[in-house]
Amino acid sequence: MTSRETLGTEGVTLAYGTTAVVHDVTLSVGEGGVGLIGESGSGKTTLARALLGLLRPRSGTVRYGSRDLASLGRKGRAEFRRAVQPVFQDGSEALDPRMTAGASIAEALTTHHRMGRRERHDRVAELLGAVGLDPALAARRPHEMSGGQRQRVAIARALAVEPGMLVLDEPTSALDVTVQARILDLLERLTAERGLGHLLITHNLGVVGRLCGTSHVMFAGRVVESGPTGTVLARPAHPYTLALRDAVPRLGGEPPRASGRTEAAPAETGCPFRLRCPYAVDRCRDEAPAPRDLDGRRVTCHRAEEVLSGLAPVAGGERTGPGAPRQ
Amino acid sequence: MTAPGALAPQLRRTPLRRVAGLDRLALAGGVLLALIVLAALLAPWIAPYPDDGGSATHALDALLPPSGAHWFGTDQVGRDVLSRVLFGARTSLFIAVAVLAVSGVVGVALGVVAGYAGGWLQDVIMRVTDVFLAFPALLLSLALAVVLQPSVTTVIVAIAATWWPWYARLTASVAASVATRGFVDSARCLGVPAPLIVLRHVLPNSLTPVLVQLSLDGGGVILTAAALSYLGLGAHEPTPEWGLMVQQGQTLFTTDWWAVTFPGLAIVLTAFAFNVLGEGLRARLAR
Numbered sequence: 369m370t371s372r373e374t375l376g377t378e379g380v381t382l383a384y385g386t387t388a389v390v391h392d393v394t395l396s397v398g399e400g401g402v403g404l405i406g407e408s409g410s411g412k413t414t415l416a417r418a419l420l421g422l423l424r425p426r427s428g429t430v431r432y433g434s435r436d437l438a439s440l441g442r443k444g445r446a447e448f449r450r451a452v453q454p455v456f457q458d459g460s461e462a463l464d465p466r467m468t469a470g471a472s473i474a475e476a477l478t479t480h481h482r483m484g485r486r487e488r489h490d491r492v493a494e495l496l497g498a499v500g501l502d503p504a505l506a507a508r509r510p511h512e513m514s515g516g517q518r519q520r521v522a523i524a525r526a527l528a529v530e531p532g533m534l535v536l537d538e539p540t541s542a543l544d545v546t547v548q549a550r551i552l553d554l555l556e557r558l559t560a561e562r563g564l565g566h567l568l569i570t571h572n573l574g575v576v577g578r579l580c581g582t583s584h585v586m587f588a589g590r591v592v593e594s595g596p597t598g599t600v601l602a603r604p605a606h607p608y609t610l611a612l613r614d615a616v617p618r619l620g621g622e623p624p625r626a627s628g629r630t631e632a633a634p635a636e637t638g639c640p641f642r643l644r645c646p647y648a649v650d651r652c653r654d655e656a657p658a659p660r661d662l663d664g665r666r667v668t669c670h671r672a673e674e675v676l677s678g679l680a681p682v683a684g685g686e687r688t689g690p691g692a693p694r695q
Numbered sequence: 696m697t698a699p700g701a702l703a704p705q706l707r708r709t710p711l712r713r714v715a716g717l718d719r720l721a722l723a724g725g726v727l728l729a730l731i732v733l734a735a736l737l738a739p740w741i742a743p744y745p746d747d748g749g750s751a752t753h754a755l756d757a758l759l760p761p762s763g764a765h766w767f768g769t770d771q772v773g774r775d776v777l778s779r780v781l782f783g784a785r786t787s788l789f790i791a792v793a794v795l796a797v798s799g800v801v802g803v804a805l806g807v808v809a810g811y812a813g814g815w816l817q818d819v820i821m822r823v824t825d826v827f828l829a830f831p832a833l834l835l836s837l838a839l840a841v842v843l844q845p846s847v848t849t850v851i852v853a854i855a856a857t858w859w860p861w862y863a864r865l866t867a868s869v870a871a872s873v874a875t876r877g878f879v880d881s882a883r884c885l886g887v888p889a890p891l892i893v894l895r896h897v898l899p900n901s902l903t904p905v906l907v908q909l910s911l912d913g914g915g916v917i918l919t920a921a922a923l924s925y926l927g928l929g930a931h932e933p934t935p936e937w938g939l940m941v942q943q944g945q946t947l948f949t950t951d952w953w954a955v956t957f958p959g960l961a962i963v964l965t966a967f968a969f970n971v972l973g974e975g976l977r978a979r980l981a982r
Contacts, residue, residue: 420884449886461877466899475895479885522881529885 459518470506595665721975802862810870911973
C-alpha cells in the first residue's frame with residue numbers, strides 16, 4: 369500500500385495559452401470524498417488535469433503532501449504516480465483502442481513492478497473480479513465491450529497500482545442512467561473498502577451527495593461555494609448552487625427550473641455570475657465579491673444572506689436585455 | 696450509414712470483399728498489384744528469355760516486332776522486351792519498397808516524436824521538414840542524383856530524401872491529436888515513461904493514415920524513379936528499368952513502337968494499381 373498524502377491546490381490559476389480557465393483555486397483532498405461541482409466549461413476538468421500533474425499551473429502550486437508537484441524529483445514523481453490515479457469520463461477514451469482489457473491492466477501492473485507472466489495473469493483476473501467483471505473479458509478490446517464494462521476496466525486499471533487516491537472526472541456521465549447507478553455503487557464500495565481518498569468531479573448533485581463529505585461548487589473557473597456537502601446542498605448560499613440544485617429534475621416533483629436567468633457568458637467585471645443571477649444588484653457589477661465564511665461554509669457572493677434566507681430574488685440593477693423576466 | 700437501401704449491395708458482397716471492405720476498383724488495383732509483385736518475384740522462371748534481363752545481346756534479332764516468339768518484340772540489341780519488362784518490375788518494385796521503407800521509417804519516427812513532444816522539439820523537427828518540403832521534389836532528387844553516381848541506390852536515396860518530410864508532417868499532425876486522447880493521459884498518470892508511451896500508444900494509433908499514404912505514394916515513387924532513370928540519373932545499362940527502357944526506346948517510337956510502349960504501359964499500370972488501392976484504403980478507413 370502506498371502512503372496516504374493530501375493532494376491539493378493553493379491559489380492555482382490555470383490557462384490554455386493566454387486564456388485563464390481556472391482562477392486562484394485552493395482546495396485539498398485527503399481521506400474521504402471531495403466533490404467538485406459545476407457546469408461544463410467551469411474549469412473542473414482542467415483543475416483535475418492539474419491535480420494529476422498533466423497540466424502545469426500558470427501560478428500557484430499543486431501540493432502532494434508537503435511538496436510542490438512541480439519540484440518533485442524522479443523518485444517523488446513515481447511515488448506520486450502510484451498514489452494518485454484518474455478515472456476519466458469515458459472508458460472508450462481512457463483505454464487504448466488497440467489493447468485488450470487485460471493488456472491495459474497489465475500495463476499498469478508492470479509500470480512500477482517487475483512481474484512474471486503467471487502473476488500478471490492472476491492479478492489481472494483478480495482486479496477484473498474486484499470491479500465485478502468476468503476475468504474472461506481480459507481478452508476483449510474496448511470496442512467489444514459495453515460502456516459500463518469499459519468504465520469498470522478503467523477503474524480496475526486505476527486500482528492496479530494500489531493508489532491511495534482517485535481523481536474521478538465525471539466517471540458516470542457518459543453512461544446510461546441504470547449503469548451510472550451501478551458504477552457509483554462500485555466506486556462507493558471500493559473507496560470505502562480500500563479507504564481511498566477521492567475527488568469526484570461532476571455536474572450531478574445527487575452523485576456528490578452520496579460520495580462526498582465536502583463539496584466545492586465552481587463557476588467560470590472560480591470556487592463560488594464550498595463546505596460540507598449536506599450544508600451546501602440543503603441550504604445553498606450562492607445563487608449558482610441554488611440554481612444547480614433547482615435544475616435537478618425529480619420524478620413526480622415540480623418541473624426543474626432553469627439555472628439562472630439566462631445562459632449568459634460569465635461577466636468580465638464584478639461578479640462573474642451576475643448576468644445570470646436573479647439576486648444581482650448594482651454592487652455585483654461594481655465590485656467582485658471576496659470569499660467569506662457564512663453559516664458553516666465558504667461562499668463568494670455579496671448577497672449570500674438573502675439567498676440563505678430563502679427570500680425571493682429582488683429586482684436588481686441589471687434587469688434589461690434578453691435576460692429580463694417575461695411579463 | 697445504415698440506410699435500408701445500403702443493405703442490398705452488402706448482401707451481394709463476396710466474402711473477400713467483405714473482409715477487406717474495399718470497393719470494386721480498389722480490389723482490382725490490389726489484384727493487379729499482386730500480379731505485378733508475382734511477376735517480379737517469378738521473373739527468372741516465367742520470362743521467356745531470362746538471359747535478356749541482363750547484358751545479353753542478339754544483334755541479328757534487333758527490333759523485331761511482336762510475334763509468337765517475342766510477344767512484346769525485341770529492343771535495339773535484340774533482347775526480348777517482355778523478359779525485360781518482367782525483370783524491370785523487380786527493379787521498380789524494389790525501388791518503391793526501399794524508398795517507402797526508408798522515408799516511411801524516418802518520417803514516422805521524426806513525426807511521432809514531434810507530434811507527441813510538442814514544444815521546441817516539435818518546432819525544430821518541423822522546421823527542418825519544412826526546409827526539405829520547400830524544394831521541388833524532383834529538383835532535389837535531380838540535384839542529389841547528379842552529385843551521387845547514377846545507380847539504383849542513388850535513385851532510392853534521392854527520392855527518399857524528398858519523400859520523408861511528407862510522412863513526418865502527416866505523422867506529426869496525427870500523433871499530436873492522438874497525444875490528447877484519454878488513453879495517453881491515462882498512461883502518463885500511470886507513470887509510463889514518455890518513450891514507452893510513444894511506442895506503445897501514440898505510434899500504433901497514428902499509423903493508419905500513414906499506411907494509406909504509403910500505398911498511395913507507391914505509384915508516385917515508381918514514376919519518379921522512372922523519370923530519374925529516363926533522365927539518365929538512375930539505373931543504367933544493362934539494368935532492366937522501365938524508365939530507362941522508355942528513354943532508350945523513345946526515338947524509335949514512330950518506327951518500332953513496341954520498344955517504348957510496353958515498358959511505358961508497365962509504369963502506367965503499376966502506378967495506377969498503387970493509386971486505386973490507396974484511394975480505396977483511404978475511403979475504407981474514412982467510413
